[in-house]
Amino acid sequence: MALEKILMPQLGESVTEGTVSNWLVQEGDHVNKYDPIAEVMTDKVNAEVPSSFTGVIKELVADEGQTIEVGELMCYIEVEGSKGEEAEVISQSQDQQEVRSDAQQDQSMKSRYSPAVMRLAQENSIDLSQVSGSGRGGRITRKDIEQIIQTGQIPNVKEEQVATSPEQKEAEYTPPTIKRKFVQADPGDKEIPVTGIRKTIAQNMVRSKTEIPHAWMMIEVDVTNLVKYRDSEKSKFKENEGYNLSYFAFFLNAVAKALKKFPQLNSSWAGDKIIQRKEINLSIAVAHEQELFVPVIKSVDEKSIKGIAKEIHTLSKKARNGNLTPQDMEGGTFTVNNTGSFGSVQSMGVINYPQAAILQVESIVKRPVIINDMFAARDMVNLCLSLDHRVLDGVICGQFMSHIKGILESISSDTTPIY
Amino acid sequence: MPVISYIQAVTQALKEEMTRDEKVFILGEDVGVRGGVFRATDGLYEQFGEARVLDTPLAESAIAGVGIGAAMYGMRPVAEMQFADFIMPAVNQIISEAAKIRYRSNNDWNCPITIRAPYGGGVHGALYHSQSVEAVFANQPGLKIVMPSTPYDVKGLLKAAIRDNDPVLFFEHKRAYRLIKGEVPEGDYTLPIGKADVKREGSDITVITYGLCVHFALQAAEKLATEGINAHILDLRTVYPLDKESIIEAASKTGKVLLITEDNKEGSIIGEVAAIISENCLFDLDAPIKRLAGPDVPSMPYAPTMEKEFMINPDKVEKAMRDLAEF
Numbered sequence: 004m005a006l007e008k009i010l011m012p013q014l015g016e017s018v019t020e021g022t023v024s025n026w027l028v029q030e031g032d033h034v035n036k037y038d039p040i041a042e043v044m045t046d047k048v049n050a051e052v053p054s055s056f057t058g059v060i061k062e063l064v065a066d067e068g069q070t071i072e073v074g075e076l077m078c079y080i081e082v083e084g085s086k087g088e089e090a091e092v093i094s095q096s097q098d099q100q101e102v103r104s105d106a107q108q109d110q111s112m113k114s115r116y117s118p119a120v121m122r123l124a125q126e127n128s129i130d131l132s133q134v135s136g137s138g139r140g141g142r143i144t145r146k147d148i149e150q151i152i153q154t155g156q157i158p159n160v161k162e163e164q165v166a167t168s169p170e171q172k173e174a175e176y177t178p179p180t181i182k183r184k185f186v187q188a189d190p191g192d193k194e195i196p197v198t199g200i201r202k203t204i205a206q207n208m209v210r211s212k213t214e215i216p217h218a219w220m221m222i223e224v225d226v227t228n229l230v231k232y233r234d235s236e237k238s239k240f241k242e243n244e245g246y247n248l249s250y251f252a253f254f255l256n257a258v259a260k261a262l263k264k265f266p267q268l269n270s271s272w273a274g275d276k277i278i279q280r281k282e283i284n285l286s287i288a289v290a291h292e293q294e295l296f297v298p299v300i301k302s303v304d305e306k307s308i309k310g311i312a313k314e315i316h317t318l319s320k321k322a323r324n325g326n327l328t329p330q331d332m333e334g335g336t337f338t339v340n341n342t343g344s345f346g347s348v349q350s351m352g353v354i355n356y357p358q359a360a361i362l363q364v365e366s367i368v369k370r371p372v373i374i375n376d377m378f379a380a381r382d383m384v385n386l387c388l389s390l391d392h393r394v395l396d397g398v399i400c401g402q403f404m405s406h407i408k409g410i411l412e413s414i415s416s417d418t419t420p421i422y
Numbered sequence: 423m424p425v426i427s428y429i430q431a432v433t434q435a436l437k438e439e440m441t442r443d444e445k446v447f448i449l450g451e452d453v454g455v456r457g458g459v460f461r462a463t464d465g466l467y468e469q470f471g472e473a474r475v476l477d478t479p480l481a482e483s484a485i486a487g488v489g490i491g492a493a494m495y496g497m498r499p500v501a502e503m504q505f506a507d508f509i510m511p512a513v514n515q516i517i518s519e520a521a522k523i524r525y526r527s528n529n530d531w532n533c534p535i536t537i538r539a540p541y542g543g544g545v546h547g548a549l550y551h552s553q554s555v556e557a558v559f560a561n562q563p564g565l566k567i568v569m570p571s572t573p574y575d576v577k578g579l580l581k582a583a584i585r586d587n588d589p590v591l592f593f594e595h596k597r598a599y600r601l602i603k604g605e606v607p608e609g610d611y612t613l614p615i616g617k618a619d620v621k622r623e624g625s626d627i628t629v630i631t632y633g634l635c636v637h638f639a640l641q642a643a644e645k646l647a648t649e650g651i652n653a654h655i656l657d658l659r660t661v662y663p664l665d666k667e668s669i670i671e672a673a674s675k676t677g678k679v680l681l682i683t684e685d686n687k688e689g690s691i692i693g694e695v696a697a698i699i700s701e702n703c704l705f706d707l708d709a710p711i712k713r714l715a716g717p718d719v720p721s722m723p724y725a726p727t728m729e730k731e732f733m734i735n736p737d738k739v740e741k742a743m744r745d746l747a748e749f
Contacts, residue, residue, distance in 0.1 A: 145708035
């Protein structure tokens, strides 16, 4: 009996560490060589770690959720047999297992057909994709085909097509997956490990952009009245409340009102149905250093301008301090993104999956505008909408945007009290 | 049926043919009084006398030339090259005269000579006593090259070679001389030159080879049979001209073909066998045609370890056969 170590394997080029997401064995379990013992997550792959030995798991050193470096100890295993003849016998049988398990796993030759196999398959209308091969790398050998012909259990090409064609019609389109190209750092480059939140952002963005057919539209809104109104109120507000009366609160208020009228935009694509949300919970994008958080202001339609401004203030502060809880970020039904705060005047947002649309509020800019055939200096803002074209069409979104425009352009202390 | 050795089969065939036909005579170095350096002509000098068993000078060109002249004149000479390695001085006589006389003379002349020569390694013979020379002669229409593997084939084919009306090179593996024994009928029989022979029936892989390697393949096949791998083994017996029909049939049978020769790999007999298979059997092939051969180095090394490395052996054959079976 000998105690052996199982170390974190190199699970891919440039992978330096892995997180034990799940132990598949317990202490005291007997495992064979190549049996999976743990699931490990790296920034490249999720993989099962095979046992390097046959024996009994003695001690699990790494905890679930723990990230350890490649080559570091994962667990101890007590290996059966001792040195000498016995060990040799075992290593021989292990060799055989190695060969066998290799043969089982490696399917690289599965669709490499020899001329003989091609000819026999054609002559007998055999669907080779349904034949399992006994050759190296899963290759279908001439003998495999000859055996099929002899036994008469021929997986026929034509029958197969008929059987699957209705299914094929209904099947949803799955885009081909292309493997990511290996990107290497040059000397002097800085390698920044991807944090959990960054990974989540990346996953959501890829999912959104690959699944949702995005469409875009933009309107410009004259917010001169809003600017005047807010300017007249902001000092007093700050004095009373202790935080800023932001333009963003007015935009959220307008969006909530418009969503109430056009609930179609407050919805999600659910494959065989569209789910229209009852609650109007607005996700707002808040950037903090390298990270992007999307906290949610709930039931915006029920809140005053002050109430909205207060929540913006609270959530931004929480984001800056890193105090946002999962609850703060749950339940969003539509996203409003304050891109104008960076000076942007036009942008195309990526929809916050699984919502149906996102509105980008751009910078308010003073511009010459023609009113009644005369130039006037007006405060203008662009609103950009990205929409899920499976759920929404141009007509409804145009109406939605016009409605917001109407609300914003008619803002005054009469129509939109702060309290 | 009596069991005799490979070399005893040579002697028996010579003796029976000399008894049968008085035109048959032997010439070569040390073939007479000494009975041959391998004792292949043992007792023939005593039985048939110095007129029919001629000791010649050390001049292979003369052995071949005298033999060719006698053959053209109606005799049935059996010339011996003491080692196949020594055949080189006689190449001009064999290729330019023996092989071409029937064609050149518009069928007026022919040359029924048999030239025997021991070839092959594995006997610590090094450079001058180990070569396989068959490929040198294997693109000379007019010649036949016979390379038997068993005592039974030796006797039947040597008799056929002597009776053949055209020149035949008869290469005997010197390691097989006393290593290989087998049942050989006492009476007279011949085997057809130009016909390959199935030495073992099987359905998983086909091995095509000749000479001593046939035995290595047979040994390996027995071992592999216990693992469920059944090898079909074809012994070429005549390596020039090749028995295309049998080669195509054997290759098509399993679609997985291993070709073996002790000769250097590039330009060897089995390259031609591979060409025949790929020309004719594409749609039956289930694996690339594989070759197992000696390395492409100038000669058999003398150092035992190096010679072992050069030589084909049952282990190498078994490994190659298993590899192909698993493909």
